[in-house]
Amino acid sequence: MRLSISVTTLLAAACAIGNSNALSIPSFANPQQLLNLEHYGNAFNSQMDKFAQSALNGNIVTAIANYFNEPLESISEETKKIWSDLILQFPQSVTNLNFKSNPKKATKGKGKFDVHVTDKKFPGHQLRVKSTPESLGVDTVKQYSGYLDVEEEDKHFFYWFFESRNDPKNDPVVLWLNGGPGCSSLTGLFFELGPSSITAGIKPKFNPSAWNNNASVIFLDQPVNVGYSYSSESVSNTIAAGKDVYAFLELFFKQFPQYNNLPFHIAGESYAGHYIPVFASEILSHEERTFNLTSVLIGNGLTDPLVQYEYYEPMACGEGGEPSVLSPEECQGMTDAIPRCTSLIKSCYESESIWSCVPASIYCNNAEMGPYQRTGRNVYDIRTMCEGSNLCYSDLEYIDQYLNLEDVKAALGVEVDEYESCNFDINRNFLLAGDWMKPYYKNVINLLESDVPVLIYAGDKDFICNWLGNQAWTNALEWSGSAGFSKAPVKSWEVNGKPAGEVKNYKHFTFLRVFGGGHMVPYDQPESSLDMVNRWLSGDYKF
């Protein structure tokens, strides 16, 4: 079978790009436009050319082997064939491949902070805190923003915390993470579940369905160089990112002990389907931790690609609750590519080596997402086409403008020169590091066996991390409750007396299909999403 790899699909890759990934998947009706986009267009092409050429010379393979400590002997014949197919697609000149992202322009010390927190357990780490963001009018509740600094590695993570609107002394605390990889959690704040959205006049507008109605919520920009976070270093895998997030949480709860005995939950979407199982496992591995891990919630995540990649075809071709948006030939093409795609993902699962994992991402993304993307349809919502210039949602542009206002940055203590909702270098780095297809779903088993409740929810109009795939992997997951879960009935979930979705639960594991939600459920279904989060946080795992 002939591979056809396009830079477009390679970039456009999965759920990964997450929330404001709307940015990174512009109109696929016009792939040229994607290639011309300044942030990664030409630079990325020339990267791929370099990659190809040095690969042809044998250099790239050696370079990767050295860079990632991956022995060359571990490459199978099939993998070699895939790499050479890949290389043939980019037969142009040049030399070294650079896996590192460019450092973000920032000035440490530019932000003015009130409190600095350190902890002997984390030498070289400090948390800087500012308590003035209320002046911005995003919410009237108590707020803190600032940076976690890891001096030795020159990493600076931005966060913004909002107290619960209800009873912050007793309400739970939620950490929210957007995906990407490489997209800012502040788009989750302003586009989805935070206390305000941003209007066309670039002003905050109160969100009555914000998740901080009954919980305190932390929005964290990670890994470094995402959103307002910055570094001269780069992070290109989920495991490394998890260690930083754990340190952040310890220092946060040290600074704010009034929250550290409260129930604590991690929620996120899209590529956070990779992050959350790993971050939560990292937290559990620290018995000395000073805070609770009460549950995790993953929305439209990419968690078990081996199962999920089989469901792009049914979702696009009429079996996900919407009519087919592709021709029978295109659907057939997607079906035909499944055996090779799954065999590549399987070898990635077995070896977890970038030799297998990178080609699996490239081949599968191309074969299973390419046909849909070429229609120009919104990958986050099968009901719509991408609107606006290069964003699928024009509201996202307002958020970018707002977060680049000087007075906003000053009020928050921001030290980066420019806010971007998604960093495409990071996206590429994760893909080229093989992170995309790795079997992080195994960490979900670890969480369940450690009695940490897990909610997998999915808006049922999303294509890119669709509900069929999420339903399928939750059914396929092997844990001590699998038999019970497989026998559990699918029940109706109602919000305000109206059908809002369907739920399947056994013990502390729940799959929830959200009717009428795209990739960003709180954006499309704010009331359902608030009911969902409040019920779950209150311990109602059955809905």
Ligand SMILES: *[C@@H]1O[C@H](CO)[C@@H](O)[C@H](O)[C@H]1NC(C)=O
């Ligand atoms: C949520 O907050 C509202 C007030 O904002 C309160 O009336 C309600 O009881 C709270 N619900 C829970 C479950 O705490």
Ligand SMILES: *[C@@H]1O[C@H](CO)[C@@H](O)[C@H](O)[C@H]1NC(C)=O
């Ligand atoms: C976690 O929550 C419980 C109450 O549910 C509390 O007793 C405990 O001290 C909390 N903190 C930690 C670190 O477990």
